[in-house]
Amino acid sequence: MNNNVFDADLLIIGGGINGVGIARDAAGRGLKVVLCEKGDLASGTSSASTKLIHGGLRYLEHYEFKLVRAALSEREVLLNAAPHIVRPLRFILPQSPGVRPAWLIRIGLFLYDHLGGRERLPGSGSISLTGSAYGAPLNPSLQKAAYYSDCWVDDSRLVALNAVGALERGATILTRTQCVHAEPDENGEGWQVELLDHRNDKRTQMHVRVVVNAAGPWAESCLSNVIDGVRATAMRLVRGSHIVVPKMFDHDNAYIFQNPDRRIVFAIPYERDFTMIGTTDDDFNGDLDHVTASQHEVDYLIETSNRFFTRPISKDDIVWTFSGVRPLLGGSGDQAKEVTRDYRLDLQKAPSGSVALSVLGGKITTYRKLAEQAVTKLDSVFNTAGKAWTATAALPGGDIADADIDSFIAKLAMEFPWLPDDLLQRYARAYGTRIRVVLDGVANINDLGSPFCPGLYECEVRYLVTHEWAETAEDILWRRTKLGLHAEQTTTVRLQDWLNAHADSFGTASQDAKGIA
Numbered sequence: 001m002n003n004n005v006f007d008a009d010l011l012i013i014g015g016g017i018n019g020v021g022i023a024r025d026a027a028g029r030g031l032k033v034v035l036c037e038k039g040d041l042a043s044g045t046s047s048a049s050t051k052l053i054h055g056g057l058r059y060l061e062h063y064e065f066k067l068v069r070a071a072l073s074e075r076e077v078l079l080n081a082a083p084h085i086v087r088p089l090r091f092i093l094p095q096s097p098g099v100r101p102a103w104l105i106r107i108g109l110f111l112y113d114h115l116g117g118r119e120r121l122p123g124s125g126s127i128s129l130t131g132s133a134y135g136a137p138l139n140p141s142l143q144k145a146a147y148y149s150d151c152w153v154d155d156s157r158l159v160a161l162n163a164v165g166a167l168e169r170g171a172t173i174l175t176r177t178q179c180v181h182a183e184p185d186e187n188g189e190g191w192q193v194e195l196l197d198h199r200n201d202k203r204t205q206m207h208v209r210v211v212v213n214a215a216g217p218w219a220e221s222c223l224s225n226v227i228d229g230v231r232a233t234a235m236r237l238v239r240g241s242h243i244v245v246p247k248m249f250d251h252d253n254a255y256i257f258q259n260p261d262r263r264i265v266f267a268i269p270y271e272r273d274f275t276m277i278g279t280t281d282d283d284f285n286g287d288l289d290h291v292t293a294s295q296h297e298v299d300y301l302i303e304t305s306n307r308f309f310t311r312p313i314s315k316d317d318i319v320w321t322f323s324g325v326r327p328l329l330g331g332s333g334d335q336a337k338e339v340t341r342d343y344r345l346d347l348q349k350a351p352s353g354s355v356a357l358s359v360l361g362g363k364i365t366t367y368r369k370l371a372e373q374a375v376t377k378l379d380s381v382f383n384t385a386g387k388a389w390t391a392t393a394a395l396p397g398g399d400i401a402d403a404d405i406d407s408f409i410a411k412l413a414m415e416f417p418w419l420p421d422d423l424l425q426r427y428a429r430a431y432g433t434r435i436r437v438v439l440d441g442v443a444n445i446n447d448l449g450s451p452f453c454p455g456l457y458e459c460e461v462r463y464l465v466t467h468e469w470a471e472t473a474e475d476i477l478w479r480r481t482k483l484g485l486h487a488e489q490t491t492t493v494r495l496q497d498w499l500n501a502h503a504d505s506f507g508t509a510s511q512d513a514k515g516i517a
Protein backbone atom coordinates (compact mmCIF):
# COMPACT_ATOMS: atom_id res chain seq x y z
CA MET A 1 0.00 0.00 0.00
CA ASN A 2 1.54 3.28 -1.03
CA ASN A 3 -0.74 5.97 0.18
CA ASN A 4 -0.26 7.94 3.33
CA VAL A 5 -3.65 7.35 4.89
CA PHE A 6 -2.82 5.72 8.20
CA ASP A 7 -5.08 3.70 10.46
CA ALA A 8 -2.77 4.56 13.33
CA ASP A 9 0.39 6.50 14.07
CA LEU A 10 1.79 3.65 16.15
CA LEU A 11 1.24 -0.07 16.16
CA ILE A 12 2.73 -1.37 19.39
CA ILE A 13 3.50 -5.09 19.46
CA GLY A 14 3.28 -6.45 23.01
CA GLY A 15 1.04 -5.83 26.01
CA GLY A 16 3.67 -6.19 28.71
CA ILE A 17 4.69 -3.25 30.88
CA ASN A 18 6.80 -1.59 28.21
CA GLY A 19 4.16 -1.84 25.47
CA VAL A 20 1.31 -0.49 27.60
CA GLY A 21 3.59 2.19 29.07
CA ILE A 22 4.43 3.44 25.59
CA ALA A 23 0.77 3.21 24.53
CA ARG A 24 -0.34 5.39 27.47
CA ASP A 25 2.42 7.94 27.00
CA ALA A 26 1.94 8.20 23.23
CA ALA A 27 -1.86 8.40 23.42
CA GLY A 28 -1.50 11.16 26.02
CA ARG A 29 0.68 13.10 23.57
CA GLY A 30 -2.04 12.97 20.95
CA LEU A 31 -0.83 10.05 18.83
CA LYS A 32 -3.27 7.52 17.44
CA VAL A 33 -2.20 4.26 19.02
CA VAL A 34 -3.09 0.62 18.48
CA LEU A 35 -1.55 -2.01 20.74
CA CYS A 36 -1.79 -5.71 20.01
CA GLU A 37 -1.02 -8.43 22.53
CA LYS A 38 -1.08 -12.05 21.40
CA GLY A 39 -2.29 -13.34 24.77
CA ASP A 40 -3.63 -11.58 27.84
CA LEU A 41 -2.12 -8.33 29.06
CA ALA A 42 0.97 -9.13 31.18
CA SER A 43 0.88 -12.77 30.13
CA GLY A 44 4.63 -12.62 29.38
CA THR A 45 7.42 -11.55 31.73
CA SER A 46 5.50 -8.66 33.26
CA SER A 47 3.44 -10.88 35.57
CA ALA A 48 6.41 -13.01 36.62
CA SER A 49 8.74 -10.45 38.16
CA THR A 50 9.86 -10.19 41.79
CA LYS A 51 7.49 -7.18 41.87
CA LEU A 52 10.01 -4.66 43.13
CA ILE A 53 10.31 -1.04 42.16
CA HIS A 54 13.93 -0.86 43.11
CA GLY A 55 17.26 0.68 42.30
CA GLY A 56 18.84 -2.77 42.42
CA LEU A 57 21.38 -2.66 45.24
CA ARG A 58 23.49 -5.41 43.69
CA TYR A 59 23.88 -3.55 40.39
CA LEU A 60 26.18 -1.14 42.27
CA GLU A 61 28.70 -3.99 42.41
CA HIS A 62 28.78 -3.84 38.62
CA TYR A 63 29.25 -0.04 38.70
CA GLU A 64 25.84 0.50 37.04
CA PHE A 65 25.44 3.90 38.73
CA LYS A 66 23.40 5.44 35.90
CA LEU A 67 20.90 2.58 35.89
CA VAL A 68 20.63 2.54 39.70
CA ARG A 69 20.14 6.31 39.90
CA ALA A 70 17.41 6.28 37.20
CA ALA A 71 15.68 3.34 38.86
CA LEU A 72 15.88 4.79 42.37
CA SER A 73 14.30 8.03 41.26
CA GLU A 74 11.35 6.17 39.72
CA ARG A 75 10.39 4.65 43.08
CA GLU A 76 8.66 7.73 44.43
CA VAL A 77 7.32 8.77 41.03
CA LEU A 78 5.44 5.46 40.83
CA LEU A 79 4.52 5.49 44.52
CA ASN A 80 2.79 8.83 43.94
CA ALA A 81 1.20 7.75 40.66
CA ALA A 82 -0.25 4.51 41.97
CA PRO A 83 -0.23 4.40 45.78
CA HIS A 84 -2.90 1.68 45.69
CA ILE A 85 -0.73 -0.90 43.89
CA VAL A 86 2.74 0.38 44.86
CA ARG A 87 3.85 0.42 48.50
CA PRO A 88 7.08 0.97 50.41
CA LEU A 89 8.77 -2.22 51.51
CA ARG A 90 11.63 -2.52 53.99
CA PHE A 91 14.32 -5.12 53.34
CA ILE A 92 16.35 -6.85 56.02
CA LEU A 93 19.77 -7.88 54.71
CA PRO A 94 21.47 -10.28 57.16
CA GLN A 95 25.26 -10.24 57.21
CA SER A 96 26.51 -13.49 55.71
CA PRO A 97 30.16 -14.05 56.66
CA GLY A 98 32.42 -14.74 53.71
CA VAL A 99 30.07 -13.35 51.05
CA ARG A 100 30.30 -9.53 51.20
CA PRO A 101 32.05 -7.62 53.98
CA ALA A 102 29.85 -5.34 56.13
CA TRP A 103 31.81 -2.24 55.04
CA LEU A 104 31.00 -2.93 51.37
CA ILE A 105 27.31 -3.18 52.16
CA ARG A 106 27.48 0.04 54.19
CA ILE A 107 29.04 1.89 51.23
CA GLY A 108 26.45 0.40 48.88
CA LEU A 109 23.60 1.50 51.12
CA PHE A 110 25.08 4.98 51.54
CA LEU A 111 25.08 5.34 47.74
CA TYR A 112 21.60 3.84 47.57
CA ASP A 113 20.32 6.40 50.09
CA HIS A 114 21.82 9.34 48.24
CA LEU A 115 21.93 8.53 44.52
CA GLY A 116 18.35 8.77 43.42
CA GLY A 117 16.51 11.33 45.56
CA ARG A 118 14.21 10.18 48.33
CA GLU A 119 11.44 12.03 50.14
CA ARG A 120 8.98 9.49 51.44
CA LEU A 121 11.08 6.36 51.68
CA PRO A 122 13.10 5.99 54.89
CA GLY A 123 16.89 5.65 54.76
CA SER A 124 19.02 2.61 55.54
CA GLY A 125 20.54 1.46 58.84
CA SER A 126 21.64 -1.60 60.76
CA ILE A 127 20.04 -3.76 63.46
CA SER A 128 20.84 -6.65 65.71
CA LEU A 129 18.87 -9.75 64.77
CA THR A 130 19.47 -11.48 68.08
CA GLY A 131 16.31 -11.28 70.16
CA SER A 132 14.44 -9.18 67.56
CA ALA A 133 11.25 -10.03 65.66
CA TYR A 134 13.28 -9.87 62.45
CA GLY A 135 15.77 -12.43 63.74
CA ALA A 136 13.13 -14.78 65.18
CA PRO A 137 12.43 -16.82 62.01
CA LEU A 138 16.09 -16.89 60.96
CA ASN A 139 18.98 -19.25 61.50
CA PRO A 140 20.46 -18.08 64.86
CA SER A 141 23.94 -17.80 63.34
CA LEU A 142 22.66 -14.65 61.59
CA GLN A 143 23.20 -11.98 64.21
CA LYS A 144 23.39 -8.64 62.44
CA ALA A 145 21.62 -7.11 59.50
CA ALA A 146 21.40 -3.95 57.46
CA TYR A 147 18.05 -2.62 56.34
CA TYR A 148 16.89 -0.32 53.55
CA SER A 149 13.68 0.51 51.69
CA ASP A 150 12.42 0.08 48.15
CA CYS A 151 8.89 -0.37 46.82
CA TRP A 152 6.71 -3.34 45.98
CA VAL A 153 4.26 -3.34 43.05
CA ASP A 154 1.50 -5.58 41.81
CA ASP A 155 3.16 -6.05 38.42
CA SER A 156 0.22 -7.41 36.41
CA ARG A 157 -2.09 -4.73 37.76
CA LEU A 158 0.47 -2.08 36.82
CA VAL A 159 0.18 -3.37 33.25
CA ALA A 160 -3.63 -3.40 33.32
CA LEU A 161 -3.76 0.15 34.72
CA ASN A 162 -1.41 1.49 32.05
CA ALA A 163 -3.62 -0.15 29.42
CA VAL A 164 -6.73 1.46 30.96
CA GLY A 165 -4.89 4.81 31.03
CA ALA A 166 -3.98 4.37 27.35
CA LEU A 167 -7.55 3.45 26.42
CA GLU A 168 -8.91 6.48 28.25
CA ARG A 169 -6.62 8.68 26.16
CA GLY A 170 -7.87 7.16 22.94
CA ALA A 171 -5.63 4.12 22.36
CA THR A 172 -7.05 0.88 21.04
CA ILE A 173 -5.95 -2.20 22.98
CA LEU A 174 -6.35 -5.50 21.17
CA THR A 175 -5.73 -8.52 23.36
CA ARG A 176 -5.45 -12.08 22.05
CA THR A 177 -4.28 -10.46 18.82
CA GLN A 178 -0.89 -11.26 17.35
CA CYS A 179 1.07 -9.17 14.90
CA VAL A 180 2.04 -11.76 12.32
CA HIS A 181 3.65 -9.57 9.69
CA ALA A 182 4.80 -5.99 9.15
CA GLU A 183 5.86 -4.97 5.66
CA PRO A 184 7.47 -1.58 4.98
CA ASP A 185 5.78 0.67 2.41
CA GLU A 186 7.71 1.07 -0.81
CA ASN A 187 7.74 4.84 -0.35
CA GLY A 188 9.05 4.48 3.20
CA GLU A 189 6.18 6.26 4.86
CA GLY A 190 4.79 3.48 6.99
CA TRP A 191 3.97 -0.19 7.37
CA GLN A 192 1.34 -2.58 6.20
CA VAL A 193 0.71 -4.89 9.13
CA GLU A 194 -1.29 -8.06 9.51
CA LEU A 195 -2.94 -8.93 12.82
CA LEU A 196 -4.38 -12.30 13.77
CA ASP A 197 -7.19 -12.46 16.33
CA HIS A 198 -6.71 -15.77 18.15
CA ARG A 199 -10.34 -15.80 19.35
CA ASN A 200 -11.72 -16.31 15.87
CA ASP A 201 -8.64 -16.75 13.63
CA LYS A 202 -9.60 -13.58 11.83
CA ARG A 203 -6.87 -11.65 10.04
CA THR A 204 -6.95 -7.87 9.74
CA GLN A 205 -4.73 -5.58 7.65
CA MET A 206 -3.74 -2.19 8.94
CA HIS A 207 -1.64 0.66 7.61
CA VAL A 208 0.41 2.36 10.31
CA ARG A 209 3.11 5.01 10.41
CA VAL A 210 5.54 3.41 12.91
CA VAL A 211 5.84 -0.10 14.32
CA VAL A 212 6.99 -0.39 17.94
CA ASN A 213 8.43 -3.75 18.89
CA ALA A 214 7.78 -4.09 22.64
CA ALA A 215 7.65 -7.86 22.57
CA GLY A 216 9.98 -8.34 25.54
CA PRO A 217 11.70 -11.73 25.27
CA TRP A 218 10.07 -12.18 21.85
CA ALA A 219 11.67 -8.93 20.57
CA GLU A 220 14.50 -10.67 18.75
CA SER A 221 12.21 -13.20 17.05
CA CYS A 222 9.84 -10.36 16.16
CA LEU A 223 12.70 -8.60 14.37
CA SER A 224 13.73 -11.81 12.60
CA ASN A 225 10.30 -13.21 11.74
CA VAL A 226 7.60 -10.53 11.87
CA ILE A 227 9.03 -7.12 10.92
CA ASP A 228 10.53 -7.12 7.44
CA GLY A 229 13.47 -5.02 6.35
CA VAL A 230 15.16 -4.46 9.72
CA ARG A 231 18.16 -6.02 11.35
CA ALA A 232 17.69 -8.39 14.32
CA THR A 233 19.55 -7.78 17.59
CA ALA A 234 20.64 -10.76 19.65
CA MET A 235 19.09 -10.78 23.12
CA ARG A 236 20.23 -12.75 26.15
CA LEU A 237 17.21 -14.66 27.52
CA VAL A 238 17.47 -15.51 31.21
CA ARG A 239 14.76 -17.37 33.11
CA GLY A 240 13.95 -16.46 36.70
CA SER A 241 11.63 -18.49 38.92
CA HIS A 242 9.92 -17.99 42.26
CA ILE A 243 8.34 -20.38 44.72
CA VAL A 244 5.40 -19.44 46.96
CA VAL A 245 5.07 -21.19 50.32
CA PRO A 246 2.89 -20.69 53.43
CA LYS A 247 4.22 -17.68 55.25
CA MET A 248 7.63 -18.07 56.85
CA PHE A 249 7.44 -15.03 59.15
CA ASP A 250 4.92 -12.76 60.82
CA HIS A 251 6.01 -9.22 59.99
CA ASP A 252 5.54 -7.23 56.82
CA ASN A 253 9.21 -6.56 55.98
CA ALA A 254 11.09 -8.60 53.38
CA TYR A 255 14.44 -10.39 53.55
CA ILE A 256 17.27 -10.22 51.07
CA PHE A 257 19.61 -13.16 51.54
CA GLN A 258 23.17 -13.50 50.20
CA ASN A 259 23.94 -17.00 49.00
CA PRO A 260 27.46 -18.43 49.00
CA ASP A 261 27.45 -18.18 45.16
CA ARG A 262 27.05 -14.38 45.75
CA ARG A 263 23.56 -14.41 44.24
CA ILE A 264 20.91 -12.66 46.28
CA VAL A 265 17.46 -14.16 46.89
CA PHE A 266 14.42 -12.32 48.24
CA ALA A 267 11.81 -13.65 50.68
CA ILE A 268 8.81 -11.33 50.48
CA PRO A 269 5.46 -11.37 52.30
CA TYR A 270 2.90 -12.28 49.67
CA GLU A 271 -0.89 -12.22 49.52
CA ARG A 272 -1.29 -12.10 53.31
CA ASP A 273 -0.81 -15.84 53.95
CA PHE A 274 2.31 -16.61 51.91
CA THR A 275 6.00 -15.92 51.37
CA MET A 276 7.38 -15.54 47.87
CA ILE A 277 10.99 -16.69 47.47
CA GLY A 278 13.11 -15.91 44.42
CA THR A 279 14.68 -15.61 42.06
CA THR A 280 17.09 -17.54 39.84
CA ASP A 281 19.13 -16.66 36.72
CA ASP A 282 19.15 -19.51 34.18
CA ASP A 283 20.01 -19.03 30.53
CA PHE A 284 16.90 -19.97 28.57
CA ASN A 285 16.49 -21.32 25.05
CA GLY A 286 13.16 -23.12 25.38
CA ASP A 287 9.60 -22.28 24.33
CA LEU A 288 8.77 -18.73 25.46
CA ASP A 289 5.08 -19.58 25.53
CA HIS A 290 5.59 -22.26 28.18
CA VAL A 291 8.07 -21.12 30.80
CA THR A 292 8.10 -23.15 34.00
CA ALA A 293 10.50 -23.60 36.89
CA SER A 294 13.08 -26.35 36.45
CA GLN A 295 13.72 -28.88 39.20
CA HIS A 296 17.16 -27.35 39.63
CA GLU A 297 15.67 -23.87 40.25
CA VAL A 298 13.11 -25.21 42.73
CA ASP A 299 15.83 -27.12 44.60
CA TYR A 300 18.04 -24.02 44.68
CA LEU A 301 15.26 -21.90 46.19
CA ILE A 302 14.31 -24.56 48.75
CA GLU A 303 17.96 -24.89 49.71
CA THR A 304 18.25 -21.11 50.06
CA SER A 305 15.17 -20.95 52.28
CA ASN A 306 16.51 -23.75 54.45
CA ARG A 307 19.89 -22.03 54.73
CA PHE A 308 18.39 -18.84 56.21
CA PHE A 309 15.06 -19.77 57.88
CA THR A 310 14.86 -22.10 60.87
CA ARG A 311 11.64 -23.73 59.65
CA PRO A 312 12.68 -26.19 56.95
CA ILE A 313 10.63 -26.44 53.78
CA SER A 314 10.43 -29.15 51.14
CA LYS A 315 8.77 -29.34 47.75
CA ASP A 316 5.53 -30.37 49.52
CA ASP A 317 5.29 -26.86 51.02
CA ILE A 318 5.23 -25.17 47.62
CA VAL A 319 1.76 -23.89 46.72
CA TRP A 320 2.74 -22.16 43.49
CA THR A 321 5.74 -21.50 41.31
CA PHE A 322 5.97 -18.90 38.58
CA SER A 323 8.68 -18.19 36.05
CA GLY A 324 9.48 -15.52 33.52
CA VAL A 325 12.19 -14.78 31.01
CA ARG A 326 14.24 -11.59 31.26
CA PRO A 327 14.96 -10.04 27.88
CA LEU A 328 18.49 -8.78 28.49
CA LEU A 329 21.02 -6.85 26.47
CA GLY A 330 24.47 -8.27 26.44
CA GLY A 331 26.77 -10.96 25.18
CA SER A 332 26.75 -14.61 25.98
CA GLY A 333 30.06 -14.52 27.84
CA ASP A 334 29.04 -12.97 31.17
CA GLN A 335 27.33 -14.94 33.90
CA ALA A 336 23.55 -14.46 33.59
CA LYS A 337 23.33 -12.65 36.93
CA GLU A 338 25.95 -10.14 35.75
CA VAL A 339 24.30 -9.11 32.47
CA THR A 340 23.09 -5.50 32.58
CA ARG A 341 19.41 -4.82 33.36
CA ASP A 342 19.57 -1.56 31.41
CA TYR A 343 17.63 -1.07 28.17
CA ARG A 344 18.21 0.24 24.68
CA LEU A 345 15.75 1.85 22.29
CA ASP A 346 16.69 0.91 18.76
CA LEU A 347 15.27 3.18 16.07
CA GLN A 348 15.69 1.48 12.70
CA LYS A 349 14.72 2.29 9.17
CA ALA A 350 13.82 -0.30 6.56
CA PRO A 351 15.65 0.28 3.23
CA SER A 352 12.61 2.20 1.99
CA GLY A 353 12.78 4.52 5.04
CA SER A 354 9.85 3.15 7.10
CA VAL A 355 10.62 3.54 10.81
CA ALA A 356 10.49 0.82 13.48
CA LEU A 357 11.40 1.21 17.15
CA SER A 358 12.49 -1.77 19.26
CA VAL A 359 12.59 -1.91 23.05
CA LEU A 360 15.48 -4.13 24.11
CA GLY A 361 15.84 -5.02 27.78
CA GLY A 362 14.47 -3.01 30.68
CA LYS A 363 12.82 -3.45 34.05
CA ILE A 364 9.36 -2.92 35.49
CA THR A 365 10.92 -0.14 37.59
CA THR A 366 12.06 1.92 34.62
CA TYR A 367 9.08 1.33 32.30
CA ARG A 368 7.65 4.86 32.64
CA LYS A 369 10.97 6.52 31.85
CA LEU A 370 11.57 4.06 29.02
CA ALA A 371 8.14 4.85 27.56
CA GLU A 372 8.78 8.58 27.84
CA GLN A 373 12.12 8.26 26.05
CA ALA A 374 10.63 5.96 23.41
CA VAL A 375 7.89 8.42 22.47
CA THR A 376 10.30 11.37 22.58
CA LYS A 377 12.59 9.43 20.25
CA LEU A 378 9.78 9.36 17.72
CA ASP A 379 9.71 13.18 17.62
CA SER A 380 11.64 12.98 14.34
CA VAL A 381 8.63 11.21 12.80
CA PHE A 382 5.81 12.95 14.67
CA ASN A 383 6.97 16.48 15.18
CA THR A 384 3.47 17.38 16.28
CA ALA A 385 3.44 15.08 19.31
CA GLY A 386 2.99 16.76 22.70
CA LYS A 387 5.44 16.95 25.58
CA ALA A 388 6.30 14.31 28.17
CA TRP A 389 3.54 14.22 30.80
CA THR A 390 3.54 10.99 32.79
CA ALA A 391 5.95 11.95 35.62
CA THR A 392 3.23 13.65 37.61
CA ALA A 393 0.06 11.94 36.32
CA ALA A 394 -1.83 9.43 38.45
CA LEU A 395 -2.49 6.00 37.02
CA PRO A 396 -6.17 4.95 36.98
CA GLY A 397 -7.39 4.72 40.58
CA GLY A 398 -4.20 6.34 41.87
CA ASP A 399 -5.67 9.81 42.42
CA ILE A 400 -5.60 9.33 46.17
CA ALA A 401 -5.15 12.46 48.31
CA ASP A 402 -1.47 12.85 49.33
CA ALA A 403 -0.95 9.26 48.10
CA ASP A 404 -2.03 8.32 51.63
CA ILE A 405 -3.54 4.86 51.26
CA ASP A 406 -4.32 4.40 54.96
CA SER A 407 -6.44 7.58 55.20
CA PHE A 408 -8.06 6.63 51.90
CA ILE A 409 -9.03 3.20 53.25
CA ALA A 410 -10.33 4.76 56.49
CA LYS A 411 -12.61 7.04 54.44
CA LEU A 412 -13.78 4.16 52.28
CA ALA A 413 -14.73 2.23 55.42
CA MET A 414 -17.19 5.03 56.21
CA GLU A 415 -18.45 5.20 52.63
CA PHE A 416 -19.01 1.43 52.38
CA PRO A 417 -19.79 0.41 55.98
CA TRP A 418 -21.37 -2.85 54.81
CA LEU A 419 -18.21 -4.07 53.04
CA PRO A 420 -16.23 -6.63 55.11
CA ASP A 421 -12.82 -5.25 56.06
CA ASP A 422 -10.71 -7.80 54.14
CA LEU A 423 -12.68 -7.14 50.97
CA LEU A 424 -12.50 -3.38 51.44
CA GLN A 425 -8.72 -3.60 51.91
CA ARG A 426 -8.27 -5.73 48.82
CA TYR A 427 -10.53 -3.62 46.60
CA ALA A 428 -8.87 -0.41 47.81
CA ARG A 429 -5.40 -1.76 47.06
CA ALA A 430 -6.37 -3.22 43.70
CA TYR A 431 -8.65 -0.49 42.33
CA GLY A 432 -7.88 2.65 44.33
CA THR A 433 -10.46 5.34 43.61
CA ARG A 434 -11.93 3.13 40.86
CA ILE A 435 -13.48 1.08 43.67
CA ARG A 436 -16.49 3.33 43.08
CA VAL A 437 -16.73 2.07 39.52
CA VAL A 438 -16.33 -1.55 40.64
CA LEU A 439 -19.10 -1.03 43.22
CA ASP A 440 -21.32 1.13 41.03
CA GLY A 441 -24.93 0.30 41.89
CA VAL A 442 -23.90 -2.01 44.74
CA ALA A 443 -25.54 -1.05 48.04
CA ASN A 444 -25.07 -4.11 50.18
CA ILE A 445 -23.25 -7.43 50.33
CA ASN A 446 -25.98 -9.25 48.38
CA ASP A 447 -25.59 -6.85 45.46
CA LEU A 448 -22.01 -8.13 44.97
CA GLY A 449 -23.51 -11.23 43.35
CA SER A 450 -22.57 -14.86 43.89
CA PRO A 451 -19.07 -15.68 45.13
CA PHE A 452 -16.79 -17.91 43.01
CA CYS A 453 -14.32 -18.34 45.88
CA PRO A 454 -13.79 -16.46 49.12
CA GLY A 455 -13.55 -12.77 48.18
CA LEU A 456 -14.37 -13.04 44.46
CA TYR A 457 -17.88 -11.92 43.58
CA GLU A 458 -19.69 -11.49 40.27
CA CYS A 459 -19.53 -7.72 40.47
CA GLU A 460 -15.71 -7.65 40.43
CA VAL A 461 -15.55 -10.24 37.65
CA ARG A 462 -17.93 -8.11 35.59
CA TYR A 463 -15.72 -5.05 36.14
CA LEU A 464 -12.59 -6.94 35.09
CA VAL A 465 -14.25 -8.13 31.90
CA THR A 466 -15.78 -4.79 30.96
CA HIS A 467 -12.90 -2.50 32.02
CA GLU A 468 -9.69 -4.54 32.09
CA TRP A 469 -9.81 -7.00 29.16
CA ALA A 470 -10.13 -10.10 31.34
CA GLU A 471 -11.56 -13.01 29.36
CA THR A 472 -10.61 -16.22 31.11
CA ALA A 473 -10.60 -17.58 34.65
CA GLU A 474 -6.80 -17.50 34.53
CA ASP A 475 -6.75 -13.79 33.62
CA ILE A 476 -8.86 -13.12 36.71
CA LEU A 477 -7.46 -15.59 39.24
CA TRP A 478 -3.75 -15.21 38.41
CA ARG A 479 -3.19 -11.78 36.86
CA ARG A 480 -5.93 -9.17 37.63
CA THR A 481 -6.06 -10.71 41.13
CA LYS A 482 -4.03 -13.43 42.81
CA LEU A 483 -7.12 -15.08 44.25
CA GLY A 484 -6.07 -18.31 42.57
CA LEU A 485 -3.79 -18.78 45.58
CA HIS A 486 -6.79 -18.82 47.92
CA ALA A 487 -9.22 -20.67 45.66
CA GLU A 488 -10.14 -24.34 45.38
CA GLN A 489 -9.34 -26.18 42.15
CA THR A 490 -13.02 -26.27 41.16
CA THR A 491 -13.16 -22.45 41.16
CA THR A 492 -11.40 -22.18 37.81
CA VAL A 493 -13.93 -24.38 36.06
CA ARG A 494 -16.91 -22.69 37.71
CA LEU A 495 -15.61 -19.22 36.89
CA GLN A 496 -14.79 -20.17 33.30
CA ASP A 497 -18.27 -21.67 32.82
CA TRP A 498 -19.81 -18.49 34.17
CA LEU A 499 -17.65 -16.34 31.87
CA ASN A 500 -18.60 -18.48 28.87
CA ALA A 501 -22.26 -18.07 29.70
CA HIS A 502 -22.29 -14.36 30.61
CA ALA A 503 -19.32 -12.37 29.35
CA ASP A 504 -20.75 -11.68 25.88
CA SER A 505 -23.85 -10.17 27.39
CA PHE A 506 -22.02 -7.32 29.11
CA GLY A 507 -19.42 -6.45 26.45
CA THR A 508 -15.66 -6.40 26.86
CA ALA A 509 -12.97 -3.74 27.09
CA SER A 510 -11.48 -4.99 23.80
CA GLN A 511 -12.36 -3.45 20.51
CA ASP A 512 -12.43 -5.35 17.28
CA ALA A 513 -9.50 -4.56 14.97
CA LYS A 514 -12.11 -4.08 12.22
CA GLY A 515 -13.26 -0.92 13.96
CA ILE A 516 -9.83 0.60 13.43
CA ALA A 517 -8.99 -0.34 9.87
Ligand code: FAD
Pocket (backbone or CB within 6 Å): 013, 014, 015, 016, 017, 018, 019, 036, 037, 038, 039, 040, 041, 042, 043, 044, 045, 046, 047, 048, 049, 050, 051, 052, 053, 054, 177, 178, 179, 180, 214, 215, 216, 217, 218, 222, 226, 238, 239, 240, 241, 279, 280, 323, 324, 325, 326, 327, 359, 361, 362, 363, 364, 365, 366
Ligand atom coordinates in the same frame (compact mmCIF):
# COMPACT_ATOMS: atom_id res chain seq x y z
P1 FAD B 1 6.75 -8.78 28.44
O1 FAD B 1 6.09 -8.53 29.71
O2 FAD B 1 7.22 -10.17 28.20
O3 FAD B 1 5.75 -8.35 27.30
C1 FAD B 1 5.95 -8.67 25.94
C2 FAD B 1 4.59 -9.09 25.39
O4 FAD B 1 4.68 -9.17 23.98
C3 FAD B 1 4.15 -10.46 25.88
O5 FAD B 1 2.97 -10.32 26.66
C4 FAD B 1 3.90 -11.26 24.59
O6 FAD B 1 2.77 -12.09 24.66
C5 FAD B 1 3.73 -10.15 23.56
N1 FAD B 1 4.08 -10.52 22.18
C6 FAD B 1 5.21 -11.14 21.77
N2 FAD B 1 5.18 -11.28 20.42
C7 FAD B 1 4.02 -10.72 19.98
C8 FAD B 1 3.42 -10.54 18.68
N3 FAD B 1 4.02 -10.95 17.54
N4 FAD B 1 2.20 -9.94 18.61
C9 FAD B 1 1.57 -9.52 19.75
N5 FAD B 1 2.10 -9.66 20.99
C10 FAD B 1 3.31 -10.24 21.11
N6 FAD B 1 11.95 -5.77 36.97
C11 FAD B 1 11.83 -4.92 38.02
O7 FAD B 1 11.83 -3.71 37.84
N7 FAD B 1 11.69 -5.37 39.29
C12 FAD B 1 11.73 -6.68 39.60
O8 FAD B 1 11.57 -7.05 40.77
C13 FAD B 1 11.93 -7.59 38.54
N8 FAD B 1 12.00 -8.90 38.80
C14 FAD B 1 12.11 -9.79 37.79
C15 FAD B 1 12.15 -11.14 38.08
C16 FAD B 1 12.17 -12.07 37.05
C17 FAD B 1 12.21 -13.52 37.40
C18 FAD B 1 12.14 -11.63 35.72
C19 FAD B 1 12.10 -12.63 34.63
C20 FAD B 1 12.15 -10.28 35.41
C21 FAD B 1 12.14 -9.34 36.44
N9 FAD B 1 12.13 -7.98 36.18
C22 FAD B 1 12.00 -7.08 37.21
C23 FAD B 1 12.21 -7.48 34.81
C24 FAD B 1 10.83 -7.17 34.23
O9 FAD B 1 9.88 -8.10 34.67
C25 FAD B 1 10.88 -7.17 32.71
O10 FAD B 1 11.94 -6.37 32.26
C26 FAD B 1 9.61 -6.61 32.10
O11 FAD B 1 8.47 -7.26 32.64
C27 FAD B 1 9.63 -6.80 30.60
O12 FAD B 1 8.46 -6.26 30.09
P2 FAD B 1 8.18 -6.26 28.55
O13 FAD B 1 6.94 -5.47 28.32
O14 FAD B 1 9.39 -5.81 27.82
O15 FAD B 1 8.00 -7.80 28.18
